[in-house]
Structures are given as structure tokens and as C-alpha cells.
Amino acid sequence: MSEELNVEKISTEKDLDRFQKIELQPNHKALGKKCRADLPNVLYALDEIEDAEIAWDDIREGRMVLAGYLIEVGDIKVRRVERIGYAAQTFEVGKEVKVDISLVLDMSLDSALLSKGLARDIIRRIQQRRKDRDLDIEAAINLDVWLPLGCPELAEVDWAWVKAETRADPATLHSGEPDDTSEDSEVESFTVDTDTIYFRVK
Known part of the structure; x- marks a missing residue:
């Protein structure tokens, strides 16, 4: 529940x-x-x-x-x-x-809850991309995620959860923004509160 x-x-x-x-x-x-x-x-x-x-x-x-x-x-x-x-x-x-x-x-937030919530949002977006591409449930992907400066920190345990849930191997977590965010760069984005999160699935 x-x-x-x-x-x-x-x-x-x-x-x-x-x-x-x-x-x-x-x-x-x-x-x-x-x-x-x-x-x-x-x-x-x-x-x-x-x-x-x-x-x-x-x-x-x-x-x-x-x-x-x-x-x-x-x-x-x-x-x-x-x-x-x-x-x-x-x-x-x-x-x-x-x-x-x-x-x-209880609406109070701490760093652990913010990290877990961020991980959940990332997982949901990536799983949707897997579904859009009709990938096999066991198929591995290459994943890059960019977190902007000032974004809540993603704890190691939650990043490990992201990788496990999305079958991402290799997976790289970056700080800042990707160099190329044009439409043909394969980089996608979504917003959490005021933070723009970028990711790329290959």
C-alpha cells in the first residue's frame, strides 16, 4: 500500500x-x-x-x-x-x-525523502521510454542522467535503485547540463519543481 x-x-x-x-x-x-x-x-x-x-x-x-x-x-x-x-x-x-x-x-521533507522522490521520478520517465521503444523487460540500456546545480542530491542507494529498476548498465550520473540539448541529441528532459532533469537512453 x-x-x-x-x-x-x-x-x-x-x-x-x-x-x-x-x-x-x-x-x-x-x-x-x-x-x-x-x-x-x-x-x-x-x-x-x-x-x-x-x-x-x-x-x-x-x-x-x-x-x-x-x-x-x-x-x-x-x-x-x-x-x-x-x-x-x-x-x-x-x-x-x-x-x-x-x-x-506528514508533509515535512528531508534529504533522504527528496532523494527517493527524485529517483522515483527518474525511474518513471525512463521506464516510459523503455515502453515507448518496446524494449524487452530484461534488455539492458545505456543511461546518462544530468542533475542541475542546486537540485536535491541523489543518494548512492537511490542511484543504485534507478540503475536496477531500469536495467541500466552502463549508467552515468552527471552534474550540470549536457553539452547538447538539441532535438537530435537524444537527450530528453523533465521538470521536478523548478529543476530540469536531463537524461539519455541508448
């Missing part, structure tokens, strides 16, 4: 607080009735709250006062949002018994 979804690891987690946090938003209708002309002051004080978790506990315990007004549960709307670096979606499953399931993606 991990490979199908193009993710590094799949695991289950019961503590969603690791990935999500709450935001406190005003119930303008309720606060408007309570505070009237002082509503702007209350909204400003609410916006200045730094720790929403602690503030929400205080509201539920009847300890939250903003601009001289006691803030109650009905005065606030609570919204769950992802913490920085995560993306999440919650959906309902089941017919007789409804269960909420949340899918969370």
Missing part, C-alpha cells in the same frame, strides 16, 4: 493531537448580544490568545474573562486544524455504526 500511495510509511495513530490543534473563533451572534458596543474589544482580546488549548479549558471551566466579559462555551466556535507540516482529512465510514477516520500526511 505504501508504494501504491507513494508514501514512505503507513501507521495507525490514536492521538490526533499530535497532528492537529484547535482554533477559537467567535460566535458573533452570541457575543454581539452579550457585549454589544464592546464587541470589538472582546474580538481583539480573543485574537490575542496565544494558547488555544489552555484558553478552551478555561472557557469550559468558566474562568475566561475577556475585556470584562465572562466568555462561555456558546460564545466560541472551535475548529480543528492541522499543525504546521501536516495535512489531514476526516471522513465517515460504516452503515449501522458510523466511525470517523482521519488520514494525516
